[in-house]
Every structure is written in structure tokens, then in C-alpha cells.
Amino acid sequence: MTMGPKILVVDDEMEVRTLLARALGEMGGFSVEVAETAEEALQKIENTLYDLVLVDFKLPSMDGLQLISEILKSKPQTLTVLLTGHATIDSAVEAMKRGASDYLTKPVDLDQMLLCLRRVLEEKKRFVSIRNHPVQCPFSWEKIKEMKDKQTEFWAGDGLTRLRIVDISERDRNIFMISQDGKISWPLRYHKLEDIHNRIHRREMALLAYEIDRYIPTWGNYVSGLLEFLGCDKVSM
Numbered sequence: 001m002t003m004g005p006k007i008l009v010v011d012d013e014m015e016v017r018t019l020l021a022r023a024l025g026e027m028g029g030f031s032v033e034v035a036e037t038a039e040e041a042l043q044k045i046e047n048t049l050y051d052l053v054l055v056d057f058k059l060p061s062m063d064g065l066q067l068i069s070e071i072l073k074s075k076p077q078t079l080t081v082l083l084t085g086h087a088t089i090d091s092a093v094e095a096m097k098r099g100a101s102d103y104l105t106k107p108v109d110l111d112q113m114l115l116c117l118r119r120v121l122e123e124k125k126r127f128v129s130i131r132n133h134p135v136q137c138p139f140s141w142e143k144i145k146e147m148k149d150k151q152t153e154f155w156a157g158d159g160l161t162r163l164r165i166v167d168i169s170e171r172d173r174n175i176f177m178i179s180q181d182g183k184i185s186w187p188l189r190y191h192k193l194e195d196i197h198n199r200i201h202r203r204e205m206a207l208l209a210y211e212i213d214r215y216i217p218t219w220g221n222y223v224s225g226l227l228e229f230l231g232c233d234k235v236s237m
Contacts, residue, residue: 004029005051005121010041010067011083012059020054023110028117038062042070050078051121052101057084057091065095072099076205079120083108099214137231139197141190144168144175157209157224177222185222192216196223200232207232 007030011017017034024030033048035041038059045053053071057064068080082095082103092103101120104113146152148165156163156179166178174187196212199205205212207227213220 004031006031006033006048007117008033008035008041008044008048008050008053010035010038010053010059010064011056012036013056016056020108020113023113024054024117027110028114030117038064038067038070041067042074045071045075045078049075052079052081052117054081054083054104054117055100057082057095063091065091065098068095068100069098081117081120096210097214099211101210137197137201139194139227139230139232141173143230144190152229154229155225157212157221157228161221161225163222163225177226188216188219188223193223193226197227197230197232200227 007024009017009020009024009032011020011034014036017036021032021034024032033044033050035044038061041053041055044050055064055067055071059067062070064082064084068082071078071080080095080100082092082100083106084092084095084103085106089105092100092105095103102116104116144165145168147154148168151164151166153162153164155161162180163177165175166184167176168174169187173190175190175193176187177185192215196205196215199215200207205215207224209220209224211220212223216223
């Protein structure tokens, strides 16, 4: 029997842990484990590869934001979602800045939770692996110039927006892209694009729009789409 994605629920309230674990297992078909504290969660994460960790904001000794940061340091391929109360909505914003995929507010709507986690886990399928990746990835300034000269179109990371490189600057190596509705982007520096490309190939980060957005704010969809077109599209399940 094939097990569903593996999820770790971290919450210090036994009733909440039990409710969420039961809903995720019985309603969602996920493989679920639980942890009461951040320390217990980190120990489990060290020994087990989870697809996603559902983290409560209020935890003893280490809060959910700190735990998310620690997870991203040790297991950057593991997705995280924060559980937070309405009174601490700012913590959810901060969690997204630190790399969390999404957040849910308490009391949790179980159906909404399942929809959220399924959507987030779909992004899991786009994690980059350099296993079996072509040795010669077609990424270079020359390729960027060629795309500009040929007016080559490619999809943004959202899969909805068509883009093309409309202009480049040889002097400072700036790249300008335009969408099909005529919106021209502000300059993207090639050295930033190259840095993201190298991080992906070193497996330091994933080819996900929100991951890239942490390094180049507001550019996530554009850059992930461009790098996918240039060959950084191998998926690790």
C-alpha cells in the first residue's frame, strides 16, 4: 500500500496534535507523526525526511519561527506551514519571510487545512535535484543574449504568464523582461541570476518561486520560469 506524503505536526497541546493528526491521516490520507516540542521535532527531522512540517507558533523554549528557521537550515527541502492565532498574524508574515510555504490560523478549519497542505505539497514536486542533471546546463550570458535576439518566450514560474527578454545591458549586465500584457520588469542583474543558478545546482535551495523570492524579492516567478527554461528543471520526488 502506497503511503501519502509524510507530515510532522508540532504542537504542545495534546488535543490539538491528536485532532490534526487524525484529520491529516483519515481525511487527507497522509502519513503523520507528531512532536510536542521544537526539540523533539528537530530530533525527528534529523532522523526522518518529512515532506512537510506543520508548526504551531506558540511552543515552549523555542517558538515556531525559530523552529522554521532551524528546519530550513538543516533540511531545506522540507516544506513548512505555520499555525498561528489571529492575534499573532504578524508572526505568519514573518514566517513567510523566513521561508515558510504558508500559514493557517487557529481555530483550524480542517477542510481549509487539507486544501492548503495539498496545494503546498504540489510545490514539492518542483524541488530541484542535480541527480541525472545534464552536465552542460544551458545557462550563460551568451544564452541570455541569444534569447533576447530571438525574442524567445518562456513561462513564468506560476505557469500562467508568458515572458521574454526584451532588452539587456552589456555594460552592467542588466536584464529586462516583458510579459504578454506589456509590463516591463525593472532590471535583473545577471550576477544575481547566476548566484541563484549556482545555489540550485549546489542543492542549497529549490527551484521554487517563493524560495527564489527570498534572495531576489518580487522576482520569484520570473526567475524560476527563466531558469526552468534554461534547463534547471529536474525534479526530485
